[in-house]
Amino acid sequence: xxxxxxxxxxxxxxxxxxxxxxxxxxxxxxxxxxxxxxxxxxxxxxxxxxxxxxxxxxxxxxxxxxxxxxxxxxxxxxxxxxxxxxxxxxxxxxxxxxxxxxxxxxxxxxxxxxxxxxxxxxxxxxxxxxxxxxxxxxxxxxxxxxxxxxxxxxxxxxxxxxxxxxxxxxxxxxxxxxxxxxxxxxxxxxxxxxxxxxxxxxxxxxxxxxxxxxxxxxxxxxxxxxxxxxxxxxxxxxxxxxxxxxxxxxxxxxxxxxxxxxxxxxxxxxxxxxxxxxxxxxxxxxxxxxxxxxxxxxxxxxxxxxxxxxxxxxxxxxxxxxxxxxxxxxxxxxxxxxxxxx
Amino acid sequence: xxxxxxxxxxxxxxxxxxxxxxxxxxxxxxxxxxxxxxxxxxxxxxxxxxxxxxxxxxxxxxxxxxxxxxxxxxxxxxxxxxxxxxxxxxxxxxxxxxxxxxxxxxxxxxxxxxxxxxxxxxxxxxxxxxxxxxxxxxxxxxxxxxxxxxxxxxxxxxxxxxxxxxxxxxxxxxxxxxxxxxxxxxxxxxxxxxxxxxxxxxxxxxxxxxxxxxxxxxxxxxxxxxxxxxxxxxxxxxxxxxxxxxxxxxxxxxxxxxxxxxxxxxxxxxxxxxxxxxxxxxxxxxxxxxxxxxxxxxxxxxxxxxxxxxxxxxxxxxxxxxxxxxxxxxxx
Numbered sequence: 001x002x003x004x005x006x007x008x009x010x011x012x013x014x015x016x017x018x019x020x021x022x023x024x025x026x027x028x029x030x031x032x033x034x035x036x037x038x039x040x041x042x043x044x045x046x047x048x049x050x051x052x053x054x055x056x057x058x059x060x061x062x063x064x065x066x067x068x069x070x071x072x073x074x075x076x077x078x079x080x081x082x083x084x085x086x087x088x089x090x091x092x093x094x095x096x097x098x099x100x101x102x103x104x105x106x107x108x109x110x111x112x113x114x115x116x117x118x119x120x121x122x123x124x125x126x127x128x129x130x131x132x133x134x135x136x137x138x139x140x141x142x143x144x145x146x147x148x149x150x151x152x153x154x155x156x157x158x159x160x161x162x163x164x165x166x167x168x169x170x171x172x173x174x175x176x177x178x179x180x181x182x183x184x185x186x187x188x189x190x191x192x193x194x195x196x197x198x199x200x201x202x203x204x205x206x207x208x209x210x211x212x213x214x215x216x217x218x219x220x221x222x223x224x225x226x227x228x229x230x231x232x233x234x235x236x237x238x239x240x241x242x243x244x245x246x247x248x249x250x251x252x253x254x255x256x257x258x259x260x261x262x263x264x265x266x267x268x269x270x271x272x273x274x275x276x277x278x279x280x281x282x283x284x285x286x287x288x289x290x291x292x293x294x295x296x297x298x299x300x301x302x303x304x305x306x307x308x309x310x311x312x313x314x315x316x317x318x319x320x321x322x323x324x325x326x327x328x329x330x331x332x333x334x335x336x337x338x339x340x341x342x
Numbered sequence: 343x344x345x346x347x348x349x350x351x352x353x354x355x356x357x358x359x360x361x362x363x364x365x366x367x368x369x370x371x372x373x374x375x376x377x378x379x380x381x382x383x384x385x386x387x388x389x390x391x392x393x394x395x396x397x398x399x400x401x402x403x404x405x406x407x408x409x410x411x412x413x414x415x416x417x418x419x420x421x422x423x424x425x426x427x428x429x430x431x432x433x434x435x436x437x438x439x440x441x442x443x444x445x446x447x448x449x450x451x452x453x454x455x456x457x458x459x460x461x462x463x464x465x466x467x468x469x470x471x472x473x474x475x476x477x478x479x480x481x482x483x484x485x486x487x488x489x490x491x492x493x494x495x496x497x498x499x500x501x502x503x504x505x506x507x508x509x510x511x512x513x514x515x516x517x518x519x520x521x522x523x524x525x526x527x528x529x530x531x532x533x534x535x536x537x538x539x540x541x542x543x544x545x546x547x548x549x550x551x552x553x554x555x556x557x558x559x560x561x562x563x564x565x566x567x568x569x570x571x572x573x574x575x576x577x578x579x580x581x582x583x584x585x586x587x588x589x590x591x592x593x594x595x596x597x598x599x600x601x602x603x604x605x606x607x608x609x610x611x612x613x614x615x616x617x618x619x620x621x622x623x624x625x626x627x628x629x630x631x632x633x634x635x636x637x638x639x640x641x642x643x644x645x646x647x648x649x650x651x652x653x654x655x656x657x658x659x660x661x662x663x664x665x666x667x668x669x670x671x672x673x674x
Binding site for chain 2: 164165195197198200203204205207208209211212213215216232233235236240254256257259260261263339
């Protein structure tokens with residue numbers, strides 16, 4: 001019995017290098033393979049991101065591997081990453097289900113010479129070369145004020161309908177909105193930010209807050225809601241009260257939630273990130289990392305096909321990141337296509 | 343209860359309601375001074391529209407509280423019935439709105455019946471039974487929807503018109519709430535079953551001894567609560583034109599708070615439809631008029647909490663005084 005085990009071990013030890021060599025040979029003969037792991041399957045937003053990644057990889061002449069676990073857990077992603085390490089992929093880009101939990105397995109991947117990046121939802125800086133992020137907060141804040149200025153025709157009252165008063169991303173965007181107003185005081189001289197209301201991302205409260213804004217400020221021209229529950233609630237109230245055209249709603253919202261209000265004119269246009277472009281940018285960053293053109297240092301630049309050139313910048317979490325850029329604009333011309341996506 | 347004591351209690355309750363009415367008027371006056379838009383018809387209409395779902399739920403919750411029970415599952419029931427109904431109308435856009443309402447109410451009724459069986463037949467504590475059902479139903483909402491939302495553009499206009507249309511010049515939601523209150527008023531005050539619900543709550547063992555089918559009534563109140571929560575779920579989704587898994591999370595606490603404001607005792611046996619109306623109106627003002635006054639969001643929550651505490655304390659004090667004077671009278 002014991003001899004049997006020893007024998008088996010010897011055989012395995014003898015065969016393993018040969019198999020590995022063969023595998024490596026096959027690998028080198030075929031195309032470089034780049035893997036993308038999303039949070040979970042059946043997520044239309046993730047499907048679009050993977051689609052963008054596959055496009056970007058294929059455009060560069062390589063092969064894309066798209067994976068996603070059934071459940072959005074770190075454990076499930078660890079299993080997939082282990083399989084990918086065994087398959088000796090050239091790079092792994094992951095939309096992390098956990099900021100820290102993937103570090104051991106990703107470190108192992110990097111020790112094997114695999115380039116590791118995160119996209120959309122970051123893993124900690126020690127685990128990644130760099131992170132591919134959606135739009136940056138400054139651009140979101142500034143873009144929304146510019147949109148409000150445009151919709152108000154340059155003058156009138158505007159108000160912000162946020163989520164909770166403690167939501168850090170919302171508050172950061174609002175801070176940038178206020179900065180945009182303050183820094184261009186002469187341009188926005190006739191635009192008054194009259195109130196920041198908080199709907200707590202609850203439907204009923206967001207509706208009450210919107211109605212409060214309408215009652216309190218008869219000259220209200222634009223409501224900016226950088227949250228999908230808030231913007232949809234505001235769109236609903238404006239539609240119900242027949243105020244389409246008088247008070248306009250913009251902000252950040254899911255296209256599916258906002259389709260009706262974009263189509264009926266309550267919201268002339270609004271923004272959100274484009275998942276396809278996030279995936280596409282990740283594809284170019286991954287190949288650049290494998291080819292040694294991208295090491296994740298601040299100031300490095302690389303080109304990303306149809307999206308143009310990008311620069312690595314310092315990220316808030318201590319690592320570095322690449323920002324996709326301005327948020328994507330949804331308006332009547334493209335909403336029909338996007339409302340079924342996410 | 344001897345007639346004198348009953349009269350005293352009646353007076354106390356009337357006093358409390360009067361106090362509540364006074365409080366509402368003062369609060370309304372303060373808000374009106376701060377923002378003249380408050381008493382505008384359009385604002386009052388939206389206040390009542392926004393409060394009607396809460397008001398409908400409060401009727402069911404009052405019945406449950408009267409029997410010394412509690413129902414924590416209604417937020418989940420709203421989400422589930424709303425989600426299922428939204429998915430149904432998204433699939434079959436020609437479905438008449440009345441049928442959608444019936445479907446939601448029926449699903450809610452079934453959930454209420456399950457709770458009723460757990461509480462009435464298996465003697466599970468109401469807080470445990472409904473907490474368990476809350477999690478089960480909430481989980482089911484995510485399972486049937488696959489975590490996805492049903493959005494406005496997927497719902498037919500006829501369905502959304504349930505909450506935006508008008509009958510007799512009033513928003514449908516207000517009309518439905520008024521209808522529920524009329525039926526509930528008749529049921530609680532003028533039918534034997536309604537009166538027996540009070541008896542079960544004020545003295546369960548005496549009620550049972552005197553031949554009142556306690557268990558059947560408890561089953562009944564949870565069933566009614568479930569049905570109303572199902573109805574509210576459909577109205578909620580029609581009103582906000584969106585169904586998501588975390589709809590109405592924690593809403594049950596607001597409903598219970600509105601009941602308590604309206605003078606319903608969580609110790610059972612005490613509570614009237616008239617008080618409930620005042621309680622929900624006060625709650626509606628707190629939720630809908632505070633945005634009119636420029637109050638910081640942190641203060642808004644604080645003000646709501648303080649109001650509930652003051653109302654409950656006033657309730658307890660009035661009751662204690664009445665009891666004491668009644669006892670004193672008896673001693674003489």
